Amino acid sequence: MQRWKAIIFNVSILLNCLLLFLLLFESRLTIPSWLQVTGRMHPLILHFPLVLIIVYAFAVIILPPHKTKDEVAYKNAVSLLLLIAAFTAVVTSLMGLFLSREEGYDPEALWWHKWGGVAIALFTLGWYAFHKQVQARKLLTLISSFFALLLIVFTGHIGAGITHGEDFLMAPMMKQQTTAPVLFADAEVYTHMVKPILQAKCISCHSNQKAKGELVMETEELLLKGGKNGKLWDTSAADLGLLLQRLHLSQEDKKHMPPKGKPQLTDDEIAILTYWIKKGSDFRLRVTDLPVGDTLQQIAAKQFSSTGNEVYDFAEADPAVVTKLNSVNRVVSVEAEGSPALAVNFFNRSLFNNGQIKELQKIKKQIVSLDLAKMPVEDADLKLIAEMENLRRLNLSFTNINGSGLGELKKLKFLHSIGLSGTKITAAHLEQLRSFPELKTVYVWNTAIAVNDIERLKQKIKAIDFVTGFKDDTTILKLTTPVLLNEEVFITDASIPLKLKHYIQGSVIRYTTDGTEPDSIHSPVFKGNEQVSSNTMIRAKAYKTGWISSDILDAYFYKSTFTPDTVVYLKPANKKYDDAQGKMLFDRLKAETNFQLGNWVAFRENRMECLFPFSKPVTMQSITLSVLVDVNSYIMPPQQIEVWGGDDAQRLKLLGRMSPEQPGKIMPSFMKGFECKFTAATVKYIKLIATPVGKLPAWHPGKGDKGWIFVDEVLLN
Template sequence: MGHQRAYEELIKSEIRGMMILLQGNWSLFIGRFHPLLVHLPIGMLIIAFILEVMSKNRRLTVLSAAVLPVLVFGALSAIAACIAGLLLSSSGGYDEAALDLHMWMGIGVAVISVLLCVFRRYALFRKAWLPISFVMIVLLSAAGHFGGNLTHGEDYLTAEFPLGKGAAAGATTAIANLNEAKVYDQLVRPILEQKCYSCHNEAKLKGGLRLDGMDHIRKGGENGPVIKDSVPEASELYKRLILSEADDKRMPPKGKPQLTPQQLEILYWWIEQGASPDATVKDLHHTPRMQLVLEGMQPSGGSDVHPFMPQEEVSEASPQDIGALEKIGVKVMPVANENGFVMVSAVNASGFGNKEAALLLPLKKQIVWLKLSNTQTGDSALKVISQLPELTRLYLENTPVTDEGLVHLANCKQLKYLNLVGTKVTDKGILLLQKNAALKELFLYKTAVTPAALSQLRKAVPEMAIDTGGYRMPALITDTLVYRKQKL
């Protein structure tokens, strides 16, 4: 009896183990092999059809012997792809009508391929082999197309058609009246349409989330709202975009086109300002970083050429060189859509200093705007910065820069904007800037520069606007309340 009871307990333990194993999400695990498996029958069945056609030539009849083995391999892989596809479909998130159409076409391909194997093996309906094979290829093509629509979106094939809508949209790289532009309609929605709609639309609801409309964005997905309390860092719509590429929750997934730093900045700004569906650019507060992004979106060419942008174009910077800067917290963002020029901002890298300045040199042909405010940038860093031939804007406020550094900046003939607020520069250094005939804007608040030196600089470069800050508005009578003590 003791042995029998022990045997029964062992059987029960094995059953419990099997139940635990089966309770795992094996169906989804196997289903995710569908994209891998589905390409095998496509290739094999197309090859079988080509061999069938070629074997009709008398000189190539020998190829007929290869059709059946290839066809059998294609049929088996088609069955495996169908099984994996059925398991994957159980995860949900797809438009039912589109999914059913793709599924039945795939099953049709598998059935026809099996029938062709039987017909060839037993030499049945020989005259029908080629027409049936042709029907199978047509069905295979249609199934692949609708499967692509489920994965990438309905306009995946036509979105970039050179003569179609995609080309027209791509050509609109700047907004004529940016201040009046609707932030959601003209800045945010194009980003979502380009990078997010393929997985979050009416036909494909990945995570139960649609992003093709403000109502859907506010509703959120399976895990609730994706925008939370004007805090981008707490909003899933933004958080998923900045996760590590190795993270499974990152969006867009690894291997798909990612958002540019400029696009990330626009989404961050929009969410931070309340994610309004109707606000215009001028209605929202412009952070310093967002101001740079907006300036980069100004129209270029003709009479609207941006005064702080070089006229020529340049090739894009190497991702490795950009990555070296971003690794230490420095942001590199494009300033326009049609050239390789970039703005570099150390707003989140306060430790940036003389040593790190060398990382700018590999991007010397691309950097036009450089923001090093509140960093450890010193005089030796300016020696490196003076080697940036396209630099037009330089922000150095609240850095340890002195007159010694301005010696190097005097060689930046293309520099148009220079912010030295809160630095240790004096008259000696400022007068060196007389050589910078292109300099249009100079900011000197909280420096030791005297009025005499400013007067001399203005005479040497009359077109230069010099801002010394420290403004005080005159007191008006209407601004003052006078309280009189009333005698009781």
């Protein structure tokens, strides 16, 4: 047994030396595919050393060797346990190192987890080497055991965060930040069904920051306005207009929206947009206003909670009675599938009469929501409403009531919200609400009640929230960012017009072209006749008296005079981000900062080395390399750019060289063009060399590792 212990111990020392050697040269480490498989076994193996270390620590603390019957045998057993723990710990660390070379991990968390694993491997080996001396002293045993457990908890916590998400270990003990689910009865079709689709699938290309087709979809007003191709929908058209036309095109069609490669709409999402437009694209349409069995209502029933888990103790109404009560100006609908609760909504004031309220007596037990807004309801009608014993929500806004019959509603022991906006209600009448058992919210905006009286009521009746709407004459609003209307950012002719716009009337746009921040005094005012003729960075900002100035719009324009016959990659790009067709660098399609969406050519193991041949000589004096800078993802500007040219591909001479400025800290990702200028030369071949950063700087989470270059366009002028 001693011979085998010696062998395992020596192998453990050798593996720890190998681990340190690989860490020393980690930036040059390339993992073959068979070792990648080994690395992916890291999550499987890591539990063995952890369990062995924990068992050993508790064994020597709870049952010291001198307290056992056979001290020698016990010492041999626990020492073997620690030795196996040391061996499996270093094997696990090596596997983890191999796995860490794959992409997709948070660099900072990975760094801490990696060195935590290395610390466990080295500490466990040292612990075994001196275990006899440590066991001889109880204090040393306690300290070493505690330190080992601390290392395991720390490293395991970081590892769990990498695998399962940040704060995975402590998540059950942390207060969860959750938004309250939207109830079916409170859901609005646009706000809670349509708008989330537009935000998730459309806003990235149609916002104030980026307005493709002059279309901005951030507000209701801008949606109705449409873009340069017209309004988004037309209920008189067979296909319901432009929006749905583009959605139904083949993904291969350039006009299909969203563009190919971006998240597409699901069938339910397309159905929501279709039926909302068919119903007149009403921005205030509530789900409960929809007819029973309506497609939108059925989709909403799957999305929204029916009553916030409220259980009703009354039976379901006769479906035949419910159907009969539905009329041209009254809709009676089930709140959600499987619920006995009913919602009643009235519309079309001219068709209303109080007899229609009396007719609801047949289902008075099942009504939990009654919307009478804008109906000619009188205070006398409140006696009938008070018989709806399970009523939770009542909307009497903009009716004819004056408050004299409000006390009748005290009988409604479940009523928790009432709308009285736009009525002749007075503060004295609202005093009666103090005795309403479950009332929580009262809407009283657009009434004659003074602000002071509302504040007094809020102090006297603290259980009720009196909602008065927004009233303010001191808030200064902030302007939105100017909109860039140019769809093309590549200048192939002499120049292109600069198209900027702001949708707030009276606002002034000021801009710069030298990279500085625009100000309200010295920066030129955008007049609409400006032209862009070369590589230019436009920074624009909106100003208006009495408003806070907008955020800055950054826009880049690229001059592109020549297009080579082809591109020859003298050194291959990364396999995951290569240019299989040999056209990506000259397709005049700008990529996005999310490099996972494609249209990028990337280099890491090799430097970028490309040859651009021309069928006949061209006179050239600059090359611009359009690149992505994403510091968190190790994507940096090239360390050096060289341009070579000549008439013979085998005998080229150096035309120009530049060393782009490198970031000095973690920052948001952005795209930038690096222009290498040189003395004008007539050439048939151009060779471009861009060298990735060999070692990331000390401040970077991946310090010492290799950097990436991501290129989407090369511009020759």
